[in-house]
Amino acid sequence: MEKKKDEENSFSRWNALSILVAFSVLAVFLVSPSPSGISHEGWLMIGILLMAIILWITTPIPIAVTGFLIMVMQPVVGAAKAEEVFHSFGNQAVFFLIGVFIIAGAVEKHGLHRRIALKFLGRFEKSPRAFTFGIMLASAFLSFIMPAHGVAALLLPIVVSILIAMKAIPRQSNFGKVSMLAIAYGCSIGSLGTPIGGARNALAIGILANEGIRISFLEWMKYSMPVVVMAIPAVWLILQVAFPIEVRDVSDARREIEKQVGEMGSMKRDEWVVSAVLAITAILWIFFSSPEYLGLGVVALLGSALLFFTGSISWEDVEKRVPWGIILLYGGAITLGVGMNSTGAGSWIAGAMLNAAGNNIYLVILSLILFTVLLTNVMSNVGAVATLLPIALGVASEFSGISPLLAAMIVALSGGFAFLLVISTPANAITYSSGYFSTRDLLKAGGVVNVVCMAIIFAVAVIYWRGALGI
Amino acid sequence: MKMFENILLPISSEFYPRNAMERSVFLAEKFGSRIKIIYIIEEKTLEKADKITDVYRTHYEKEETEVEIEHEYLSAADRIIFDDAKEFFEKRGIDFQRKVVKGQFSDAIREEMEREHYDLVLMGFEKGCLLHYRIIDNSYAPIWIESAEKGREIILAVCSNLAPNLKVPEMGEKLSKSLGWELHMIYIVDMQDNVAVDGQGQRSGRKSESELIDAGKEFIREMGKKGIDVKMVKGSIEKETIRAAREVGAGLVIVGREQKRTGIMGIYAKTVRKRLVEKCNYSILLTN
Numbered sequence: 001m002e003k004k005k006d007e008e009n010s011f012s013r014w015n016a017l018s019i020l021v022a023f024s025v026l027a028v029f030l031v032s033p034s035p036s037g038i039s040h041e042g043w044l045m046i047g048i049l050l051m052a053i054i055l056w057i058t059t060p061i062p063i064a065v066t067g068f069l070i071m072v073m074q075p076v077v078g079a080a081k082a083e084e085v086f087h088s089f090g091n092q093a094v095f096f097l098i099g100v101f102i103i104a105g106a107v108e109k110h111g112l113h114r115r116i117a118l119k120f121l122g123r124f125e126k127s128p129r130a131f132t133f134g135i136m137l138a139s140a141f142l143s144f145i146m147p148a149h150g151v152a153a154l155l156l157p158i159v160v161s162i163l164i165a166m167k168a169i170p171r172q173s174n175f176g177k178v179s180m181l182a183i184a185y186g187c188s189i190g191s192l193g194t195p196i197g198g199a200r201n202a203l204a205i206g207i208l209a210n211e212g213i214r215i216s217f218l219e220w221m222k223y224s225m226p227v228v229v230m231a232i233p234a235v236w237l238i239l240q241v242a243f244p245i246e247v248r249d250v251s252d253a254r255r256e257i258e259k260q261v262g263e264m265g266s267m268k269r270d271e272w273v274v275s276a277v278l279a280i281t282a283i284l285w286i287f288f289s290s291p292e293y294l295g296l297g298v299v300a301l302l303g304s305a306l307l308f309f310t311g312s313i314s315w316e317d318v319e320k321r322v323p324w325g326i327i328l329l330y331g332g333a334i335t336l337g338v339g340m341n342s343t344g345a346g347s348w349i350a351g352a353m354l355n356a357a358g359n360n361i362y363l364v365i366l367s368l369i370l371f372t373v374l375l376t377n378v379m380s381n382v383g384a385v386a387t388l389l390p391i392a393l394g395v396a397s398e399f400s401g402i403s404p405l406l407a408a409m410i411v412a413l414s415g416g417f418a419f420l421l422v423i424s425t426p427a428n429a430i431t432y433s434s435g436y437f438s439t440r441d442l443l444k445a446g447g448v449v450n451v452v453c454m455a456i457i458f459a460v461a462v463i464y465w466r467g468a469l470g471i
Numbered sequence: 472m473k474m475f476e477n478i479l480l481p482i483s484s485e486f487y488p489r490n491a492m493e494r495s496v497f498l499a500e501k502f503g504s505r506i507k508i509i510y511i512i513e514e515k516t517l518e519k520a521d522k523i524t525d526v527y528r529t530h531y532e533k534e535e536t537e538v539e540i541e542h543e544y545l546s547a548a549d550r551i552i553f554d555d556a557k558e559f560f561e562k563r564g565i566d567f568q569r570k571v572v573k574g575q576f577s578d579a580i581r582e583e584m585e586r587e588h589y590d591l592v593l594m595g596f597e598k599g600c601l602l603h604y605r606i607i608d609n610s611y612a613p614i615w616i617e618s619a620e621k622g623r624e625i626i627l628a629v630c631s632n633l634a635p636n637l638k639v640p641e642m643g644e645k646l647s648k649s650l651g652w653e654l655h656m657i658y659i660v661d662m663q664d665n666v667a668v669d670g671q672g673q674r675s676g677r678k679s680e681s682e683l684i685d686a687g688k689e690f691i692r693e694m695g696k697k698g699i700d701v702k703m704v705k706g707s708i709e710k711e712t713i714r715a716a717r718e719v720g721a722g723l724v725i726v727g728r729e730q731k732r733t734g735i736m737g738i739y740a741k742t743v744r745k746r747l748v749e750k751c752n753y754s755i756l757l758t759n
Contacts, residue, residue: 062526063525064526108532147527153528157539157542160543160546161543164546164550167550167551167554169551170486171486320529320531320532322529323528323529325525325526326527329526380526423523425523426523433517433520434543435485435486435516438600439599441599
């Protein structure tokens with residue numbers, strides 16, 4: 001017990017040290033003169049950025065609290081006025097996120113996602129390999145319509161119960177490893193597909209809107225889907241090679257799925273209603289979310305209101321299932337992005353980077369991808385995108401070959417490539433708790449998956465976004 | 472009295488070392504031991520998942536997931552681990568009990584050892600997991616860490632200037648006789664920490680190399696009287712142990728309570744035992 005106490009004490013000492021280092025860094029920026037080419041406000045914004053990076057990586061406080069600290073520190077150190085900071089929080093992407101969480105809450109409450117997942121898996125029970133591909137597709141598809149971490153939490157018990165029925169031994173069964181990693185990676189890749197999958201997508205849309213670039217739901221999909229479509233089979237193949245599946249027969253899996261489908265019974269009234277609302281919302285998002293029509297946020301809130309009108313969700317459910325902390329995180333992240341741009345800090349860092357990288361456009365694109373992937377693996381995805389997006393926009397303003405949209409898409413999508421560590425993304429942490437794969441397995445597969453996905457996004461950025469679409 | 476009358480076999484929800492269960496069958500058959508399996512639902516893993524999903528999921532959702540994960544752990548314990556135990560033990564008429572607890576691996580083992588007396592803790596070890604294995608440094612009973620790699624029927628007993636060298640030779644001899652395995656013994660003079668440790672575990676002041684070698688020779692003479700050949704080697708205890716284990720193809724390496732201090736600050740290298748477990752590909756028996 002004493003030992004435990006010691007550990008707790010050392011843990012809080014570590015927290016205190018992290019906080020001290022973070023604020024000391026900010027203090028250094030506060031007292032030191034700004035270098036030439038950057039305003040003092042811009043210099044202070046870089047200090048706040050570094051403070052946020054330290055706090056997001058070491059997490060001595062919840063990452064959402066770091067989000068509102070970013071907002072608080074801007075007026076405190078004199079980097080921006082309070083009105084300016086809170087003005088940028090009022091972006092419609094924040095309401096899009098709230099709406100998405102309410103709709104996802106209704107889907108979760110009535111178990112619609114479970115039914116979709118089981119139906120999906122039922123179609124891939126021909127062979128063990130096909131089954132793992134089915135898991136990956138189910139994870140990705142569900143991450144198009146609800147937040148990825150919710151999908152991971154849903155699929156974990158379903159797939160674990162199937163693995164147990166098949167007597168797949170945790171840590172020893174390659175089939176178990178591939179199945180679990182297929183959930184984690186499928187969710188991460190799927191979350192790139194639509195603005196719903198990850199808060200970082202909404203963040204990118206929000207920051208771009210502040211730059212006067214508005215992206216609709218369909219436009220987002222037009223940019224992101226090639227990455228998803230290429231990454232899913234590539235990653236699935238890597239998993240097959242990294243962990244050759246030892247199982248030959250999936251009849252136990254079939255029986256377990258049939259059992260679970262049987263337990264669910266036929267579709268209930270609320271499931272039909274939620275499906276209909278989801279379909280209507282999706283149609284509105286696809287056809288009417290462009291700026292000249294309704295916009296993403298209005299459609300999301302309309303869908304949420306429909307759920308209340310039909311009695312499919314109550315306010316109590318919203319309180320249970322909407323993580324308000326992410327709104328604060330989002331708010332902090334967007335004010336950071338706006339502040340970095342308006343003070344010229346993003347351009348200044350970008351200028352320094354370009355001096356080092358030279359004028360090779362391919363090298364600049366590769367650097368953006370590499371920095372984002374490295375950062376997103378050691379801190380929150382939203383934090384990584386919030387940190388690098390203003391710099392990427394700075395790169396776009398300094399470098400004629402790269403548009404703000406291209407730079408933002410590179411960072412936003414690379415921000416989803418968190419495959420290496422348990423701490424990289426909630427989907428990794430949730431699936432790790434199954435006990436079916438080790439941190440080494442994650443590192444082994446994640447390293448290759450990261451490199452391949454970086455190559456995919458590089459190819460898509462150069463050939464499709466820049467070459468074919470001309471963005 | 473039997474050498475290992477009561478064996479504790481802790482299995483964490485973090486990972487299931489099936490080879491440790493197979494080894495417990497072997498030992499139980501040799502020594503007529505009773506086995507108790509405790510399945511530990513790792514709070515640490517659940518907490519980690521909780522912390523990382525913190526801002527993304529509500530308290531209610533996290534609780535929902537935790538309940539589901541716990542349910543799956545119990546299901547895995549019942550349908551895989553305890554099923555295996557029945558298969559392994561019941562068929563051979565080995566007396567075994569099972570228990571499920573929720574907590575942290577080392578704490579759960581220590582609490583179980585406070586409740587009942589055990590002669591041996593038998594477990595697996597995995598580097599790629601969240602467990603700290605603090606129990607390795609503070610267990611009253613010997614800990615047998617079964618490796619996935621099978622060595623030959625050879626025991627390597629490791630003595631050095633940094634340990635009392637009482638239990639290791641004794642355990643080596645007894646096991647060699649009971650199991651019929653060949654016994655090899657080495658004495659390592661570790662000059663990275665040039666002190667001698669006495670029978671009570673007290674460290675001496677700094678000694679010269681020749682003094683430490685003389686002490687080693689004295690130990691070798693004592694062992695010679697019992698008919699045991701000991702090879703003296705000079706170097707770091709970790710490296711020399713691993714090298715010797717590889718050379719003889721040891722199926723089991725016995726290590727005592729080495730008290731090595733390293734670095735300019737003279738800080739205890741608490742991880743000597745843990746580092747050995749991490750680096751050595753053979754099964755290790757840690758005595759106290």
